[in-house]
Amino acid sequence: MRLLANEPAVYAAVLQGIYTLDSLSQRGRDSQKRKPSGEFLKWEDLAKMKYTRRVAMETLRIHSPVFGGFRKALKDIEYGGFLIPKGWQVSEILILVTCFFSAIYLFLLLNSLSIILELRTLHNHQKFDPSRFENQASVPPYSFVAFGGGPRTCPGYEFARIETLVTIHYIITHFTWKLCADNSFSRDPMPVPTQGLPIQLVPKKPF
Numbered sequence: 001m002r003l004l005a006n007e008p009a010v011y012a013a014v015l016q017g018i019y020t021l022d023s024l025s026q027r028g029r030d031s032q033k034r035k036p037s038g039e040f041l042k043w044e045d046l047a048k049m050k051y052t053r054r055v056a057m058e059t060l061r062i063h064s065p066v067f068g069g070f071r072k073a074l075k076d077i078e079y080g081g082f083l084i085p086k087g088w089q090v091s092e093i094l095i096l097v098t099c100f101f102s103a104i105y106l107f108l109l110l111n112s113l114s115i116i117l118e119l120r121t122l123h124n125h126q127k128f129d130p131s132r133f134e135n136q137a138s139v140p141p142y143s144f145v146a147f148g149g150g151p152r153t154c155p156g157y158e159f160a161r162i163e164t165l166v167t168i169h170y171i172i173t174h175f176t177w178k179l180c181a182d183n184s185f186s187r188d189p190m191p192v193p194t195q196g197l198p199i200q201l202v203p204k205k206p207f
C-alpha cells in the first residue's frame, strides 16, 4: 500500500489491469464489463494478473522481508576454489543484496570472510520497475531470490503469490487510501515503518 501510494503510475497500471483486466481481459476494456462487485476471483483470473504479479515481485526485490539464510556444512565442501570445512556456518544467501544488485556471494561466518562469487548488476537496480520481469531473459538466473532457491526454496511460494494477488485485488477495488505519516522504514532485520504505517482508507462505491 505504501508503494502504490508513492508510485501513482504503477497504481494506475495495476488499477487498469485489475479492472479491465490483465486478469479479466475476456471482459474487454469497457467499464460496463468489469467484474461485478461481489463476484469472487477465479483461479484463471489470478493467472492473468500478470502486471500485478510483476508489481509484487518488484516490491519483494526491493523490500525483501527475509534478510537471508544460513546453512551448516555437514561435510567438507569445495566450492568455487574455496574449502568450506565440515561444521562451518555458511550464510549462503543475503537476499537483500542478491535481489538488489544481483550479487551471488558466499559468507563464511566463522572467520567472517565474505566472498563475492559473482556480481551482475541489474539494469537500473535502484528503480522500482515491474517491467523488468516482463522478459525473464533480462533477469539473471538466481538473482530474484526473495523465496530462496534450490531444493530448500520456500514451499509457501505459490500460496504467498495467491494471497498477494487476492489482497491487492480487493484492496484496490474496494478502497482508495493515503499515507498519513512519513513513509521511511528501517530494518530489524525485517522492514519496519519508522512511524508505523497509519493509512487513511476510504471505501469505494460498489460498481
Ligand code: HEM
Pocket: 060, 065, 066, 069, 095, 145, 146, 147, 148, 149, 151, 152, 153, 154, 155, 156, 157, 159, 160
Ligand atoms: C511473501 C511471503 C514469503 C516469503 C518472502 C518467503 C520467503 C522464504 C525464504 C527466503 C525461505 C528460505 C528459503 C531457503 O532457505 O532457501 C523460506 C522458507 C520457508 N517458507 Fe517461506 N516465504 C513466504 C511465505 C511463506 C508461506 C505463506 C509459507 C507457508 C504457508 C511459507 C513456508 C515456508 C517454509 C516451511 C520454509 C522452510 C523450507 C525449508 O527449509 O525447506 N513461506 N521462505
